[in-house]
Each structure stands twice: as C-alpha cells, then as structure tokens.
Amino acid sequence: MNRLKRAFTFGSPAELARIGVILALLGLIIFGGLRYDNFLSAFNILSFLRYNSMFALIALGMTFVIITGGIDLSVGATAAMASVVAALLSGHHWAAGLGGGVLAGLAVGILNGFLVSRMRIQPFIATLATMLAASGTGLLLAGNQSVSVSYDTGFTAIGQDDFLGFPIAAWIAGLAYVVGWLVLEKRPVGRHILAIGDGEQTARMMGLNVERNLALVYAASGALAGLAGVILASQFGAGQPTEGVGWELFAIAAVVVGGTLLTGGSGSVGATLAGALLLGMVFNILNFENGLGWISLSAYWQSIIRGAFLLGVVILQARLQQRVKLS
Known part of the structure; x- marks a missing residue:
C-alpha cells in the first residue's frame, strides 16, 4: 500500500500535479481575460461550458478506470454510437433519446467489464476491440451518415438550452462530478x-x-460516454457516427494532467475536471489568438500542440515520481 500512501502525502507527484493544474487553469483564465476583449463574456463562458461538458464526462469515467490501473479506449466510439441511438429514439420522447443513448453506452461498458474482469483480457486489448465494434455499430445504425434528431420533443434542450443561467449540459456534467467525488472520497x-x-x-x-x-x-465509464453522446446529438442536432475520434486521448490527457497516475492507485475527480477544463481552455485561447490574426493554427497544429502538452506533463510526472523515490 506504499503507493497509496504516497499519493495522499503532500509533495507527492500526484499532489503536486493537482496543485499545478489548478494554478495553470487560473493562469490561463487571467491571461485570456487580460488579452482578449470578449474572453470573459457570458457568451464565451457559456459556449465553453456547453461544449466541454462532453469531454468532462468521458474524462470522469476514464479517471475511475485509470485509478484501477486500466484503460478504456472505447469511450470515443461509444459516445459516437450513443449519439446515433439517441438521435434515432429522440422522435419518441426526449427521455427516450436520453435513456437510449445512456443505455447504449452502458451496454458497451458492461461488455468491457466482463472482458476485463471475467475473461481476464488486458484492458488495452479488450477496449480496443469494443472501440472497433462500437464504431462499426454506430455507422451501421446511421447508414454511414448523420442522423437528424427530433426538434419537436424537447430533446435538443439537453445540449442547447440553459437552466438558471447555465447550460443544462454543464449542470449534468457538474452533477456527475459531484456523484463521482462522493463515490471516490466518501464511499467504501x-x-x-x-x-x-x-x-x-x-x-x-x-x-x-x-x-x-x-x-x-x-460500466460507469461506458454510461458516461453514452451520456456524452446524448449531449453531442442534442447539441449539434444530429447523431454523429464519425465523431468521437481522439476523444479517448483527450480523456486520458485530462486524467493525466490532473495528476492521476497511469499506474493506478491514485486519482482525484476534482483534478480531472480541472485538467479537462485546462485542455479546453488551451484551445479556446488558440481560437481567440487566431481571431487576432497574429497566428493562424489549423486543427492539425492544434493536435500537435495537444500532443506536445501531454508529453510535457507525462515527463514532468515521471520526474516528480523519480524525485520522490530518491527522497
């Protein structure tokens, strides 16, 4: 249990990373607010929260998976498949679209859990297989094209409307994180x-x-990915079978940036949320910078920056772990 003790000792790599990600997030917010005119406008803040709620949800599920020492490569494909299922069912009732999408994700999560826990298949291989299966299923259900949602049942309100001044999608993600925190910190x-x-x-x-x-x-990781897929369909007005590519990498990056050790045994739900917001903030700032005309970074360059950022964090985490071992 030595690793578990180190994870909650002040000055451990995990603790330093958690403090660092919060400071970095605050630093980016201050930088953006000082540099860009509309960065702290209500429109940008609400748009940021609405869009990044999907990534926050899959990052939450990934946190628990990585804490166990595993990995879930299927979350992106699962979200895409769930968005198609939600779109197909949205015409019956908004609850049918919501429930159908979550259940689709849950089904993939249950399969992952069975393969890993009962069949003893390595998580990387098991979730790689279900990633391919979920991707193919989504394309098959959608006929290899986007599936429009119903605008008559209120389904689009999940991803597009606000409640008490904040996006409903952000409320959903926030509630999920509260539950996740209670489970990890307060429950056996x-x-x-x-x-x-x-x-x-x-x-x-x-x-x-x-x-x-x-x-x-x-199962929880799959259900959260399914919920992210519901928000995806509701927010963009269509189920997107080709979306979700690279979402699993974003989730892993957010978890690692938040200080959760890839070797397992340590993790923080709050730090993962800060990590997800930090990664989203980086690209929000890049978009504003593009608007100023000083630089012009395409989506390809943004992916390179994301990869370099993640690599830097992993290297820093490894150095901190080595320092603690030597101390």
Missing part, C-alpha cells in the same frame, strides 16, 4: 477502487471483490 467502493489500482493481489488478500468493482468501473 472508492477505497476499494484505489486499493485495486494499488495492487490487485493485495486487494484480493484484503477480501475485496475485484471482479465486481472492475465491472462497475467499466
């Missing part, structure tokens, strides 16, 4: 998940049901 299952990441064999010796907890973690 949270301690069990941390223990599994710290060492499966040790967790078994402690009498923990490793298989059940792994199944729950992957």
Whole structure:
C-alpha cells in the first residue's frame, strides 16, 4: 500500500500535479481575460461550458478506470454510437433519446467489464476491440451518415438550452462530478477502487471483490460516454457516427494532467475536471489568438500542440515520481 500512501502525502507527484493544474487553469483564465476583449463574456463562458461538458464526462469515467490501473479506449466510439441511438429514439420522447443513448453506452461498458474482469483480457486489448465494434455499430445504425434528431420533443434542450443561467449540459456534467467525488472520497467502493489500482493481489488478500468493482468501473465509464453522446446529438442536432475520434486521448490527457497516475492507485475527480477544463481552455485561447490574426493554427497544429502538452506533463510526472523515490 506504499503507493497509496504516497499519493495522499503532500509533495507527492500526484499532489503536486493537482496543485499545478489548478494554478495553470487560473493562469490561463487571467491571461485570456487580460488579452482578449470578449474572453470573459457570458457568451464565451457559456459556449465553453456547453461544449466541454462532453469531454468532462468521458474524462470522469476514464479517471475511475485509470485509478484501477486500466484503460478504456472505447469511450470515443461509444459516445459516437450513443449519439446515433439517441438521435434515432429522440422522435419518441426526449427521455427516450436520453435513456437510449445512456443505455447504449452502458451496454458497451458492461461488455468491457466482463472482458476485463471475467475473461481476464488486458484492458488495452479488450477496449480496443469494443472501440472497433462500437464504431462499426454506430455507422451501421446511421447508414454511414448523420442522423437528424427530433426538434419537436424537447430533446435538443439537453445540449442547447440553459437552466438558471447555465447550460443544462454543464449542470449534468457538474452533477456527475459531484456523484463521482462522493463515490471516490466518501464511499467504501472508492477505497476499494484505489486499493485495486494499488495492487490487485493485495486487494484480493484484503477480501475485496475485484471482479465486481472492475465491472462497475467499466460500466460507469461506458454510461458516461453514452451520456456524452446524448449531449453531442442534442447539441449539434444530429447523431454523429464519425465523431468521437481522439476523444479517448483527450480523456486520458485530462486524467493525466490532473495528476492521476497511469499506474493506478491514485486519482482525484476534482483534478480531472480541472485538467479537462485546462485542455479546453488551451484551445479556446488558440481560437481567440487566431481571431487576432497574429497566428493562424489549423486543427492539425492544434493536435500537435495537444500532443506536445501531454508529453510535457507525462515527463514532468515521471520526474516528480523519480524525485520522490530518491527522497
């Protein structure tokens, strides 16, 4: 349990990363507010929260998966497939679209959990297989084209409307993070998940049901990806079977930037949210910078910057871990 103890010791790599991501996020907000005229406008803030709620949701699920020492490569394809299912069902009722999308994601998550916990297949291979299956299923259901949602049942309100001055999608993501924080920090299952990441064999010796907890973690990741797909369909007015490419990388990046160790056994829901917002803020600032005309970065260059940013964080995390081991 040494790794688990180090993760919650002040000055550990995880603790330093969590503090660093919050400071970096605050620094970017101050920089953007001082440099760009409309950066802190209500329109930009609400648009930012509305759009990034999808990525925050898949990052939340990825946090729990990575804490166990696993990985879920299927979240992007699952969200895309769920967006198609939600669009197809949105004509019946907004609740049908919402429930159908979440259940589609949950089904993929349950399959992932079964493959990892019962079949003992490595998470990378298991979720790679379901990623391909979910992507193909989404394309098959959509007929290889976007699927329009119904505008008569109120389904689009989920991704486009506001409640008490904030986007409904942001409220959904915020509520999901509150529940995630309570599970990880206040419930026994949270301690069990941390223990599994710290060492499966040790967790078994402690009498923990490793298989059940792994199944729950992957099911939750799938359901959250499905919920992100619902917001995707509602926000853009169509199910997008070709969307979701690279979403899993964004989620992993947000989790790692937030200080969760890829080796498992440590993690923070709040820091993951800060990491997701930080990555979204980087591209929000790049868009504003493009508007000033000083630079002109295409989406390809933005992907390069994202990769370089993630690489820098991973290298820093590795250096901090090495320093703690030597101390």
